[in-house]
Amino acid sequence: MSEELRDLEGLGALVTGGASGIGLATARLLAARGARVAVLDLAPDGLPGQLTGFKADVSDDASTRAAVDAAAEALGGLDVLVNNAGIGAAGTVEDNPDEQWHRVLDVNVLGMVRTTRAALPYLRRSARPAIVNTCSIAATAGLPQRALYSASKGAVLSLTLAMAADHVREGIRVNCVNPGTADTPWVARLLDAADDPEAERAALDARQPMGRLVTADEVAAAIVYLASPAAASVTGTALAVDGGMAGLRLRPA
Numbered sequence: 659m660s661e662e663l664r665d666l667e668g669l670g671a672l673v674t675g676g677a678s679g680i681g682l683a684t685a686r687l688l689a690a691r692g693a694r695v696a697v698l699d700l701a702p703d704g705l706p707g708q709l710t711g712f713k714a715d716v717s718d719d720a721s722t723r724a725a726v727d728a729a730a731e732a733l734g735g736l737d738v739l740v741n742n743a744g745i746g747a748a749g750t751v752e753d754n755p756d757e758q759w760h761r762v763l764d765v766n767v768l769g770m771v772r773t774t775r776a777a778l779p780y781l782r783r784s785a786r787p788a789i790v791n792t793c794s795i796a797a798t799a800g801l802p803q804r805a806l807y808s809a810s811k812g813a814v815l816s817l818t819l820a821m822a823a824d825h826v827r828e829g830i831r832v833n834c835v836n837p838g839t840a841d842t843p844w845v846a847r848l849l850d851a852a853d854d855p856e857a858e859r860a861a862l863d864a865r866q867p868m869g870r871l872v873t874a875d876e877v878a879a880a881i882v883y884l885a886s887p888a889a890a891s892v893t894g895t896a897l898a899v900d901g902g903m904a905g906l907r908l909r910p911a
């Protein structure tokens with residue numbers, strides 16, 4: 659991707675969960691492409707100078723609404739919303755108590771509903787409005803030990819399609835990306851918790867069709883494409899950035 663491409667000049671973009679990993683890579687790339695960018699995060703600390711941080715919890719409607727309003731004001735409007743904040747959960751249906759189900763669905767699914775609800779009045783005033791949701795291959799892959807997380811991302815996929823249908827005549831495009839396992843602080847935390855992080859990392863790489871994880875920058879490039887004028891006719895799609903995991907049906911020999 660050319661660093662010279664400034665196709666998002668004049669647009670205001672808000673990225674939730676934009677202080678780390680995929681969200682941070684997305685916020686940086688949006689800014690590099692000319693957008694004014696705000697980040698909504700639980701901890702919007704240490705952001706690069708071109709990003710404006712707003713502290714909010716997407717599981718809290720009032721704080722989310724206040725942050726979206728403040729971001730829209732700071733940016734002079736809102737053209738792009740990237741619903742990316744999310745949390746994980748491991749286990750089968752026997753492992754996660756109801757409270758954990760409520761918590762993960764509250765952040766991963768209702769979090770997107772809250773930010774979208776707050777952002778729609780601003781997006782309606784945009785000439786090129788777009789929403790991109792960070793989903794996951796977990797939405798459709800049938801991953802073991804990920805019942806709750808997969809259910810949350812399955813809901814994100816359905817929500818993306820429903821929102822795309824509801825707002826297509828208003829010119830608001832809605833798409834999602836389905837990352838495979840991505841090399842972010844989230845995965846680093848999981849590996850750090852393992853008995854032998856290096857061996858676990860090697861095993862994780864070996865399970866990928868390409869022999870490596872996808873990078874946050876690669877997922878960000880897909881999100882920014884879906885938010886950009888190049889995708890003007892693209893709505894209601896899920897773009898996999900997973901090194902072939904979902905499509906190739908490859909498993910290590």
Ligand code: NAD
Nearest residue numbers: 675678679680699700715716743744794837839840842844
């Ligand atoms: P990350 O943990 O590095 O970053 C997540 C960010 O979201 C953090 O800055 C965190 O503070 C913020 N956040 C979490 N809960 C929040 C809340 N309630 N309100 C506001 N902000 C909140 O994670 P990541 O790997 O970059 O993941 C980002 C998204 O990508 C998530 O939706 C995740 O489900 C999805 N995803 C990740 C992977 C992966 O392998 N890393 C794969 C598929 C999908």
